[in-house]
Amino acid sequence: GAPGLLKASRDSGKPLICGGIGPSPVFIERTADVKRAVGQIIASRSFDCGTSAAAEQYVVADQQIAAQARQEMISQGAYFMNEEEESLLLDWLAKRAGFQVPEDIKVLVSQQKYITDFNPYAGALLCPVLVFYIENDWMYACEKCMELLVNESCGHTLVIHSEDQDVIRQFMLKKPVGRMLI
Secondary structure, eight states, rough: OOOHHHHHHTTTOOEEEEEEOOOOOEEEEETTOOOHHHHHHHHHHGGGGGGGOOOOEEEEEEEEHHHHHHHHHHHHHHHEOHHHHHHHHSSSSSGTTOOOOOOTOEEEEOOOSSSOTTTTTGGGGSSEEEEEEESSSSSHHHHHHHHHHTTTSSSSSSEESSHHHHHHHHHHHHHHSSSEOO
């Protein structure tokens, strides 16, 4: 929002709901329809070049379906960068970074293991880049999502793809998040 408009709204004394860019984690649990989940994630992240508020940025995949999710992401227009390409991208835009991707690619993907203060892929990215994490099960994925929520996303949004009502319930009970999409 425009700073002047926000100040005037706050000064009015009336309730204010402010939306902004909050990179969201999305968990693909082992019971999810992986093809459908990936289609929704790619569509969300590639819409408006990944700059829309709460567009999924961090994909946390259950280890049991991680290979399937990765393959589905590739088949639906994701390009997994290697470490050298990730470094090049950080220095410059993908076209000028020295690596080429096919024309039909919708998003770039960086596979990461950890969330650290010095890893720029752990921060908010206003571009069509996804970060891909693999966790052993929904409990570890739950912890990873919580870490992401308190890191850069400021508790904005969390998405879960699952058919397991117990897992969904546990996610809903534990997350410090403004909204949750199931």
